[in-house]
Amino acid sequence: MELELAMHQLGIRGKLYNAYMASLELGEAPVNQVATRAGLGRTTAYSVIERLQEEGLVRLVDREDKRFVVPEDPNVLMRRLEARQRTLAELMPQLRSLYNSSRTKPEIRFYEGQDAVRTVLWDTLTAQSKHLRGVLSAAQLLESVGSVVMDEYIAKRVQAGIRLHVLRSSSQDIDALWPHADQQLRELRYAPEHITLAMTTYVYDDKVVMLSSKREDYGLIIQSHDFATLYAAMFDGLWAISQPMR
Secondary structure, rough: OOOHHHHHOOOOHHHHHHHHHHHHHHHOOOOHHHHHHHHHOHHHHHHHHHHHHHOOOEEEEEEEEEEEEEEEEHHHHHHHEEEEEEEEHHHHHHHHHHHHHOOOOEEEEEEOOOHHHHHHHHHHOOOOOEEEEEOOHHHHHHHHOOOHHHHHHHHHHOOOOEEEEEEHHHOOOOOOOOOOOOHHHHEEEHHHHHHHHOOOEEOOEEEEEEEOOOOOEEEEEOOHHHHHHHHHHHHHHHHHHOOOOO
16 A cells, blocks of 8 residues: 555545654754745644644654754554553443443334344344343254354354353253353353243344344344333343253
């Protein structure tokens, strides 16, 4: 990629770019020399160079009654980008919370066909809370998704640091599949015998997703703060009366 275009994408453009390139080429140099090399007037050069100093790209040093421009190691660009990414990552939950709270109407997305269940299942990996409440039918998932896809999904969930609290029915279960496992960030409980949980459902953030059996072959994402809050409360109530896996 052309240097000027790349720097433009980093926010170093126009007079700022010219002054920065001049300072790199000259090394430590008086302001007037940097201004001349950059094609800037002295007054303009001072304001531009001060902006570069605010960005951490150069330093202004007074020496022998002159002001010198000292360029910093260009690695500072990488550190600045990494710092901004960290800041953005820290702000993202708050920004998404504001975005989600501004939504006045629930959104319902319906998927059907071969990739419907996988599409809906992968949406759970976007959980900003890093916490899933899940009602799972192991037999249904094995039929509609398959063990290979589920193993891939579990690996991605663990990599993302998303913890799963899952409820299952012993009557709908397959003991060898996806048991309680700390290393897979999964805590499993079994619902009381008289309650049959036959449809896979996840609750996270402001979403509830539902995965059908292979026979009906559809997936549903409901994005609604009120609905998700209700479903989470129902899950927590059922979790409280369910038994940990022996």
